Amino acid sequence: MKAFPAVLFDEAHSEAWTIRREVAEAMNPAHPDDNSYAEAAEALRRLGHTVRAHTEGPVTPDVLAGCDVFVIAHPSAGRWERTTGVGSPVFTAEEIDAVEAYVADGGGLIVLAEHEQDKYGSNLAGLLARFGVTVEHTTVQDPGNCHNTVATWVLGVPSAQAVPGQGGVAQDLLAQVRRACFYRAGALGVPAGASVLFETSASADPASAPLVAAVRHGRGRVVVLADSDLFGDDSIRDYDHEKLWGNLVTWAARVPEASGAAQASRPEVAEEFARLKAAVERLRPLQAKDGSVTGDHDEAVACISEIVDGIARLAAHFPHDAEYLDAVMRDFRAWVAAGLGKPDFLDSLNVFHPDAQRIDGLEHLVVFPMYTQNGNPDRNVEAVWIRVVWPEWLAALEAGGYDNPMFVPITFVDFTSGYDTNSAVLFPETVVVRQTPPRFTWGGIFCDREAARFRRVSEAAAATLKLELPPDAARLLASQDLAQDTFVLWDLVHDRTHSHGDLPFDPFMIKQRMPYWLYSLEELRCDLTAYGEAVKLEAAGVPHARYVQYAILFDRLFRFPITGDRVRNYDGLGGQLLFAYLHRQGIVRWTDNRLTIDWSRVADGVADLRGEVEKLYRDGIDRSKRAHWLAAHELVATYVEPDPASAWKQGVQALPTEQKAMVDAVLPDEFPLSMFYEALRRKLTDVVESTRGIRA
Numbered sequence: 001m002k003a004f005p006a007v008l009f010d011e012a013h014s015e016a017w018t019i020r021r022e023v024a025e026a027m028n029p030a031h032p033d034d035n036s037y038a039e040a041a042e043a044l045r046r047l048g049h050t051v052r053a054h055t056e057g058p059v060t061p062d063v064l065a066g067c068d069v070f071v072i073a074h075p076s077a078g079r080w081e082r083t084t085g086v087g088s089p090v091f092t093a094e095e096i097d098a099v100e101a102y103v104a105d106g107g108g109l110i111v112l113a114e115h116e117q118d119k120y121g122s123n124l125a126g127l128l129a130r131f132g133v134t135v136e137h138t139t140v141q142d143p144g145n146c147h148n149t150v151a152t153w154v155l156g157v158p159s160a161q162a163v164p165g166q167g168g169v170a171q172d173l174l175a176q177v178r179r180a181c182f183y184r185a186g187a188l189g190v191p192a193g194a195s196v197l198f199e200t201s202a203s204a205d206p207a208s209a210p211l212v213a214a215v216r217h218g219r220g221r222v223v224v225l226a227d228s229d230l231f232g233d234d235s236i237r238d239y240d241h242e243k244l245w246g247n248l249v250t251w252a253a254r255v256p257e258a259s260g261a262a263q264a265s266r267p268e269v270a271e272e273f274a275r276l277k278a279a280v281e282r283l284r285p286l287q288a289k290d291g292s293v294t295g296d297h298d299e300a301v302a303c304i305s306e307i308v309d310g311i312a313r314l315a316a317h318f319p320h321d322a323e324y325l326d327a328v329m330r331d332f333r334a335w336v337a338a339g340l341g342k343p344d345f346l347d348s349l350n351v352f353h354p355d356a357q358r359i360d361g362l363e364h365l366v367v368f369p370m371y372t373q374n375g376n377p378d379r380n381v382e383a384v385w386i387r388v389v390w391p392e393w394l395a396a397l398e399a400g401g402y403d404n405p406m407f408v409p410i411t412f413v414d415f416t417s418g419y420d421t422n423s424a425v426l427f428p429e430t431v432v433v434r435q436t437p438p439r440f441t442w443g444g445i446f447c448d449r450e451a452a453r454f455r456r457v458s459e460a461a462a463a464t465l466k467l468e469l470p471p472d473a474a475r476l477l478a479s480q481d482l483a484q485d486t487f488v489l490w491d492l493v494h495d496r497t498h499s500h501g502d503l504p505f506d507p508f509m510i511k512q513r514m515p516y517w518l519y520s521l522e523e524l525r526c527d528l529t530a531y532g533e534a535v536k537l538e539a540a541g542v543p544h545a546r547y548v549q550y551a552i553l554f555d556r557l558f559r560f561p562i563t564g565d566r567v568r569n570y571d572g573l574g575g576q577l578l579f580a581y582l583h584r585q586g587i588v589r590w591t592d593n594r595l596t597i598d599w600s601r602v603a604d605g606v607a608d609l610r611g612e613v614e615k616l617y618r619d620g621i622d623r624s625k626r627a628h629w630l631a632a633h634e635l636v637a638t639y640v641e642p643d644p645a646s647a648w649k650q651g652v653q654a655l656p657t658e659q660k661a662m663v664d665a666v667l668p669d670e671f672p673l674s675m676f677y678e679a680l681r682r683k684l685t686d687v688v689e690s691t692r693g694i695r696a
Contacts, residue, residue, distance in 0.1 A: 048543025104218030132191030375423030
């Protein structure tokens with residue numbers, strides 16, 4: 001779980017809270033909930049975080065180096081609280097220096113203080129002074145705004161203030177959080193620039209005083225709360241406490257640098273691959289569209305000789321591909337012997353089976369004459385060095401109910417210019433062969449490219465639209481590793497959905513033989529299904545699943561509609577339909593030049609649209625093809641306005657009866673972009689263009 005935060009709880013300074021339930025039971029046998037943060041720790045683990053306790057010894061740079069969030073929960077002298085009984089509640093000057101340096105370097109710190117803070121014998125005041133925060137020695141009272149009529153159980157007033165983030169994207173740390181109770185709380189003093197998340201009411205004593213604050217310090221982030229009880233075992237399920245806890249820890253956590261999984265790790269292989277690439281690039285201008293050589297024949301033979309020699313030199317570094325590499329060299333030699341007409345690499349394609357070797361980190365050398373989907377349409381020779389992504393958690397899901405034996409998630413290590421494009425797939429059907437095999441057994445998807453362009457476009461869209469992101473969504477856009485893993489799970493579920501459910505037609509043929517909105521609906525159906533499955537997986541404890549929901553939503557709403565031309569742009573139309581549907585339901589709103597999303601309603605909205613599409617499919621089984629085409633157009637047109645000149649908009653009486661003529665009557669842009677999307681496309685054109693050939 002490299003992409004998820006590592007959280008370290010300090011329990012070596014006489015804290016009143018522990019994440020170890022057995023320790024809490026020893027501290028307070030009668031009421032262990034009053035000293036236990038075990039439920040809070042489990043809530044973080046369900047989010048994918050790793051959580052452990054620092055149980056002895058000083059806080060040093062080495063101790064902090066292993067964590068992304070450091071939590072200090074109410075250190076106290078034993079005369080005031082039942083505590084862990086380990087260490088002193090006073091942090092040494094060296095420890096305070098270490099914590100400050102850790103935060104300045106990008107680490108996250110969460111400090112939970114208490115009412116009448118000064119009496120507990122700790123020196124949190126000295127620690128928090130480094131970040132400009134003070135804790136007032138008081139107990140807030142608010143008889144008119146309290147829990148269970150207890151005046152000191154204060155209901156906080158949430159702030160509408162967003163927290164500034166990177167790239168002009170603000171974060172909403174109170175996403176899906178509206179109410180929180182502070183049990184015997186103090187009050188905070190905060191520095192200029194701090195974000196107050198909850199404060200006391202105007203009728204409280206003290207009035208309008210900060211209760212929770214978020215502060216930036218150097219590259220890091222600090223959260224301070226004036227009460228520690230709200231996340232204890234007996235309180236974390238009250239109001240929106242658990243969601244608030246997750247938001248605060250996720251926001252504070254250090255965002256790790258990309259692990260470099262897509263970079264070359266074997267210099268000797270990189271050097272040989274560079275020579276192979278050079279030979280491939282020299283051959284490229286000598287090839288015609290179908291892959292045959294029409295340029296200098298002798299130069300082409302020389303280039304192919306270098307390509308074969310290069311494969312031979314590299315073969316020892318890819319022993320698991322030996323059969324394929326031997327076959328591909330034979331295919332190159334046979335191509336030369338046949339006079340360099342249209343190439344035929346069926347024999348080598350038949351023995352290349354990355355689907356049989358789904359091993360995390362396994363690398364393949366792939367050389368074929370091929371076109372690259374959404375990239376180079378010509379059948380040039382391409383060389384690509386790839387790395388398989390197959391973590392244990394994904395393998396377990398695939399084996400345990402999300403079977404997809406053809407799916408091979410991969411990342412780039414290096415590639416020739418056919419992949420210096422928008423192409424993010426490696427499909428066997430793109431290879432030049434003498435005849436199409438009876439069936440294809442694998443398909444590779446470059447999760448690193450998908451993740452990188454998703455992150456760049458989504459971040460720019462959120463900034464342009466002034467969309468405030470929940471902390472976990474912001475983390476997804478900030479972390480390449482997390483985004484890659486997210487896309488792997490999304491692709492796994494999406495890809496298998498094409499063959500599941502009520503299917504009135506062959507979903508893989510509609511792009512060629514039917515109006516393009518049928519393909520739009522099929523791709524959207526698979527994504528809506530993947531979203532629904534991600535909701536189930538999140539509930540089952542798969543932490544990547546909630547990020548899949550964000551990825552589907554953002555890619556569909558932001559990138560798809562404004563990417564590519566407007567000629568039969570089926571993915572763009574699917575995004576337009578999702579936005580229009582959610583907008584019609586009031587789940588997304590564009591007002592005051594700001595996009596807002598009701599996060600609590602998104603899953604239901606997606607499920608409702610999925611229901612409409614699935615009903616269309618189910619009813620389509622009993623319809624004629626023409627009737628189904630018209631019904632599909634009507635469904636899309638209910639939410640996305642067709643072009644005023646559309647013959648399909650006018651109904652069956654305006655259409656020819658012959659099916660090919662009906663398809664020909666489809667306008668190139670049957671469903672034009674709305675004014676909202678036209679404006680967004682103008683603002684983000686350069687960003688979208690910058691993702692061509694993007695690398696992680």
